Amino acid sequence: MTRHDARLLALDWGTSSLRAFLLDADGQVLQQRAAARGIGQLAEPGPAGFEQALAEIAGDWLRERPGLPVVAGGMVGSAQGWREAPYVPCPADVNRLAASAASVHSELAGNVLLAPGLVCAAAAGDGLPDVMRGEEIQIAGALHGRPDWARACHVVLPGTHGKWAQVRAGAVLGFRTYMTGELFALLCRHSLLGRLMPADGSTGEPADHAAGFTLGLEQAGRSAPGDLAHQIFATRTLGLQLDRQLAPHALADYLSGLLIGHEVVSGLAHLRALDDAPGTLPLLLVGDAELCTRYARALTHFGHPATAQTGNTAPLGLYHFALAAGLLGAPR
Amino acid sequence: MTRHDARLLALDWGTSSLRAFLLDADGQVLQQRAAARGIGQLAEPGPAGFEQALAEIAGDWLRERPGLPVVAGGMVGSAQGWREAPYVPCPADVNRLAASAASVHSELAGNVLLAPGLVCAAAAGDGLPDVMRGEEIQIAGALHGRPDWARACHVVLPGTHGKWAQVRAGAVLGFRTYMTGELFALLCRHSLLGRLMPADGSTGEPADHAAGFTLGLEQAGRSAPGDLAHQIFATRTLGLQLDRQLAPHALADYLSGLLIGHEVVSGLAHLRALDDAPGTLPLLLVGDAELCTRYARALTHFGHPATAQTGNTAPLGLYHFALAAGLLGAPR
Numbered sequence: 171m172t173r174h175d176a177r178l179l180a181l182d183w184g185t186s187s188l189r190a191f192l193l194d195a196d197g198q199v200l201q202q203r204a205a206a207r208g209i210g211q212l213a214e215p216g217p218a219g220f221e222q223a224l225a226e227i228a229g230d231w232l233r234e235r236p237g238l239p240v241v242a243g244g245m246v247g248s249a250q251g252w253r254e255a256p257y258v259p260c261p262a263d264v265n266r267l268a269a270s271a272a273s274v275h276s277e278l279a280g281n282v283l284l285a286p287g288l289v290c291a292a293a294a295g296d297g298l299p300d301v302m303r304g305e306e307i308q309i310a311g312a313l314h315g316r317p318d319w320a321r322a323c324h325v326v327l328p329g330t331h332g333k334w335a336q337v338r339a340g341a342v343l344g345f346r347t348y349m350t351g352e353l354f355a356l357l358c359r360h361s362l363l364g365r366l367m368p369a370d371g372s373t374g375e376p377a378d379h380a381a382g383f384t385l386g387l388e389q390a391g392r393s394a395p396g397d398l399a400h401q402i403f404a405t406r407t408l409g410l411q412l413d414r415q416l417a418p419h420a421l422a423d424y425l426s427g428l429l430i431g432h433e434v435v436s437g438l439a440h441l442r443a444l445d446d447a448p449g450t451l452p453l454l455l456v457g458d459a460e461l462c463t464r465y466a467r468a469l470t471h472f473g474h475p476a477t478a479q480t481g482n483t484a485p486l487g488l489y490h491f492a493l494a495a496g497l498l499g500a501p502r
Numbered sequence: 503m504t505r506h507d508a509r510l511l512a513l514d515w516g517t518s519s520l521r522a523f524l525l526d527a528d529g530q531v532l533q534q535r536a537a538a539r540g541i542g543q544l545a546e547p548g549p550a551g552f553e554q555a556l557a558e559i560a561g562d563w564l565r566e567r568p569g570l571p572v573v574a575g576g577m578v579g580s581a582q583g584w585r586e587a588p589y590v591p592c593p594a595d596v597n598r599l600a601a602s603a604a605s606v607h608s609e610l611a612g613n614v615l616l617a618p619g620l621v622c623a624a625a626a627g628d629g630l631p632d633v634m635r636g637e638e639i640q641i642a643g644a645l646h647g648r649p650d651w652a653r654a655c656h657v658v659l660p661g662t663h664g665k666w667a668q669v670r671a672g673a674v675l676g677f678r679t680y681m682t683g684e685l686f687a688l689l690c691r692h693s694l695l696g697r698l699m700p701a702d703g704s705t706g707e708p709a710d711h712a713a714g715f716t717l718g719l720e721q722a723g724r725s726a727p728g729d730l731a732h733q734i735f736a737t738r739t740l741g742l743q744l745d746r747q748l749a750p751h752a753l754a755d756y757l758s759g760l761l762i763g764h765e766v767v768s769g770l771a772h773l774r775a776l777d778d779a780p781g782t783l784p785l786l787l788v789g790d791a792e793l794c795t796r797y798a799r800a801l802t803h804f805g806h807p808a809t810a811q812t813g814n815t816a817p818l819g820l821y822h823f824a825l826a827a828g829l830l831g832a833p834r
Contacts, residue, residue: 347739349735361684395725399680400678403680407633
């Protein structure tokens with residue numbers, strides 16, 4: 171077996187999609203595939219649906235490599251998943267995830283190790299419980315091979331349910347979820363506001379988009395508690411003929427800037443309250459490049475630029491998880 | 503003609519529904535009807551659709567009373583309505599509404615006088631323009647015959663797009679819209695959160711509902727700018743088995759308390775910033791009784807109880823508008 175032989179099959183298995191990665195001994199991605207086979211999109215209910223989706227996406231890989239270890243993270247380990255890997259309380263590092271993993275038997279793959287999610291309560295500071303599932307693996311990926319970040323940092327993972335996580339000594343100490351992405355999608359798709367935006371997806375000058383986004387950030391920066399529902403309505407009035415401050419194709423950008431701005435104002439305030447020396451710790455942005463770029467602009471706007479921005483770290487996180495579970499031999 | 507003869511047909515004509523009221527010389531409602539014939543629900547496009555809807559709901563009334571004056575308020579006067587009655591800038595009282603009314607010819611009814619909406623910019627204090635259409639008539643109704651309120655008060659009109667209006671000398675000086683009702687509906691109907699709520703509409707103990715609503719208010723009271731998207735997500739975690747602080751049938755109440763609480767925190771802060779002697783002016787709640795009762799609880803929770811709560815004041819507002827337009831003879 172050479173250095174670049176496949177040593178691990180890693181599955182990033184969410185609600186809507188399934189991504190499979192063949193990784194080598196160093197965690198490098200050798201091959202990858204994706205399918206619309208999230209746990210909410212299986213062809214049949216129960217374990218057979220999971221087995222079938224695995225066979226579809228990676229049957230050939232597994233048949234060619236008997237005994238290849240398989241790990242999976244994301245909603246596949248939820249109560250609606252293949253088997254539940256219950257939430258682990260914070261603080262938790264990747265070793266704790268591995269020790270708390272669930273395993274499920276696959277006819278094709280043998281044992282599949284499922285990563286648990288995380289739950290935190292007190293650390294959130296507001297008495298509200300919070301949960302993540304999938305992002306803990308992305309965080310493990312972001313920290314892998316970066317002891318400087320693992321020592322102490324903040325990780326921001328924008329998305330449908332974006333997360334702001336506080337990392338100390340390699341462990342997630344606490345985190346807060348923001349439903350920013352889902353709110354944005356709901357407002358664009360189902361609200362009055364969506365009807366004001368161009369249905370044909372036509373776009374205007376890049377300068378208009380930047381102006382809309384910046385106007386949203388500015389409003390967020392000016393907001394007092396509770397103002398959001400008022401500022402959201404302004405998406406309508408700003409686009410009306412009577413006071414055309416924004417062209418129709420810039421309204422979605424205003425709303426994006428407003429909602430991301432609100433999240434960043436709140437997230438930074440919370441982060442500064444947690445830190446002994448506010449602003450000195452690395453702040454990592456992890457996820458979709460275009461969305462992270464919007465967050466990077468918002469972070470800069472509010473005086474706290476991101477230290478680094480990385481794409482999907484789930485494959486490396488699953489590798490890190492498999493290492494911690496001893497599936498790749500002695501820890502490297 | 504006796505005192506209780508019909509002297510006015512008043513139409514409260516919104517996006518989804520059409521309500522018709524026969525009023526006497528004092529503005530008392532003699533008869534009323536409602537139909538699902540809002541301007542978005544007409545049987546045919548263009549003026550014919552409006553004519554037909556009017557004939558359906560009030561054809562017999564109008565044929566029996568040739569020459570009966572007809573007034574209408576709400577979306578019927580919007581750009582998508584029967585004829586546009588453009589927004590009038592604040593400050594504006596009911597005389598200004600009457601002077602700026604549009605009129606449209608109906609074969610059945612003769613002239614129909616359409617009330618304009620209101621627009622305000624500077625008074626909102628945040629540089630965001632704002633508009634209302636229909637609520638200005640409800641405000642005129644709430645103030646009719648109440649010179650003490652008309653002198654100076656605040657009017658809160660909860661709803662899909664709730665309004666907080668500042669009244670001085672009978673005129674609306676400025677106002678702010680909150681998209682609270684639409685946000686609540688979007689989150690219950692289309693988001694992840696709605697799937698956690700009982701689909702069969704089953705309800706639990708009243709005490710659970712009160713507890714959920716109060717927990718939402720408390721979170722709103724504790725919020726820093728931008729926290730809303732985080733607190734909304736907590737609707738999910740509070741209902742999870744792992745930390746069952748709220749039963750499934752109380753989740754909608756938490757969300758209701760959270761969103762109404764945010765609006766009230768923001769609205770009261772703005773209102774206090776406007777007043778010379780904060781807290782001394784009457785605060786009126788106008789609209790749906792159940793919703794107003796929720797707002798009344800929230801206002802009390804945040805230390806500023808409502809002075810009065812009234813139901814739909816649109817009929818009296820349209821009467822006030824017709825009086826101001828001289829449709830009922832000399833002003834009484």
